[in-house]
Amino acid sequence: MAKPLSASKMVEILRAEGLTVHEVRSWRTHNRNSKGAWGPVNGVMIHHTVTKGTESSVSICYNGYSGLPGPLCHGVIDKKGEIHLVGNGRANHAGLGDSDVLRAVINESALPHDNEADTDGNARFYGFECINLGDGKDPWPEAQKEAIERVSAAICRHHGWSERSVIGHKEWQPGKTDPRGFTMDGMRKRIAQRLKGGGGGEPKPDPKPAPKPKLEPFPGGGFFHTGQKSPIITAMGRRLVAEGCGRYEEGPSPEWTEADRRSYAAWQQKLGFKGKDADGIPGKVSWDKLRVPGV
Numbered sequence: 001m002a003k004p005l006s007a008s009k010m011v012e013i014l015r016a017e018g019l020t021v022h023e024v025r026s027w028r029t030h031n032r033n034s035k036g037a038w039g040p041v042n043g044v045m046i047h048h049t050v051t052k053g054t055e056s057s058v059s060i061c062y063n064g065y066s067g068l069p070g071p072l073c074h075g076v077i078d079k080k081g082e083i084h085l086v087g088n089g090r091a092n093h094a095g096l097g098d099s100d101v102l103r104a105v106i107n108e109s110a111l112p113h114d115n116e117a118d119t120d121g122n123a124r125f126y127g128f129e130c131i132n133l134g135d136g137k138d139p140w141p142e143a144q145k146e147a148i149e150r151v152s153a154a155i156c157r158h159h160g161w162s163e164r165s166v167i168g169h170k171e172w173q174p175g176k177t178d179p180r181g182f183t184m185d186g187m188r189k190r191i192a193q194r195l196k197g198g199g200g201g202e203p204k205p206d207p208k209p210a211p212k213p214k215l216e217p218f219p220g221g222g223f224f225h226t227g228q229k230s231p232i233i234t235a236m237g238r239r240l241v242a243e244g245c246g247r248y249e250e251g252p253s254p255e256w257t258e259a260d261r262r263s264y265a266a267w268q269q270k271l272g273f274k275g276k277d278a279d280g281i282p283g284k285v286s287w288d289k290l291r292v293p294g295v
């Protein structure tokens with residue numbers, strides 16, 4: 001449940017998601033608010049237009065037709081994956097649908113089969129019409145599917161929703177078949193990936209790979225002697241404990257002690273070293289294998 005996005009915020013979050021956004025005519029004040037409620041909003045609904053051609057499809061979605069005045073959605077997603085915003089507020093896209101489905105969307109739980117038309121969806125859902133004939137043959141270009149993913153993820157992220165807040169018209173209103181040509185479960189998976197930071201299509205503009213943890217280089221065998229104090233020894237001890245080789249009564253601490261030597265010997269034995277090679281004084285091979293984080 002959320003307060004609907006303002007027009008400016010909608011444009012902002014869609015562009016931030018890497019989308020090309022076209023603002024159509026007076027879309028910012030174009031709505032059906034005089035006919036009923038708009039909000040609180042609970043989800044995003046995906047449709048296909050049963051039309052072809054970007055210009056005429058956008059025009060129909062803006063104007064509507066006799067018997068069903070526009071806007072017929074909030075945005076049209078064309079075959080190139082560009083977004084044409086046609087409405088801001090209540091729009092004639094969802095119609096009456098199933099209150100059990102709405103409850104599932106609100107709870108972000110598994111969707112029940114839609115078998116009732118008892119609830120006004122136009123108040124509750126953002127609607128996106130995707131240009132497609134809906135005949136099962138008209139292809140869905142990857143750019144268009146990626147745009148559906150991006151639009152949905154942008155809105156879900158803004159409202160703090162998961163991918164489960166995105167449904168198809170056919171999952172809402174009995175008798176509807178849209179969208180046809182891909183599965184909503186598959187699309188929700190893509191949206192979930194994107195929300196996690198993945199993105200199903202091409203990488204985001206500035207992927208920042210997580211920095212690799214730096215490891216502490218082997219300080220040399222002579223470093224480890226009674227009286228030596230260093231945070232490296234604490235870091236080493238923590239790794240030994242993590243490897244199940246801790247022989248500490250308390251600690252580990254920065255000061256090299258017999259407990260460190262006995263713990264390190266346990267690590268060497270774990271690696272298969274024997275005799276003098278398992279004397280508890282670190283050597284380069286066992287040190288590198290221990291992967292002590294840099295201090």
Ligand SMILES: [Zn+2]
Pocket residue numbers: 046047048093169176178
């Ligand atoms: Zn529809």
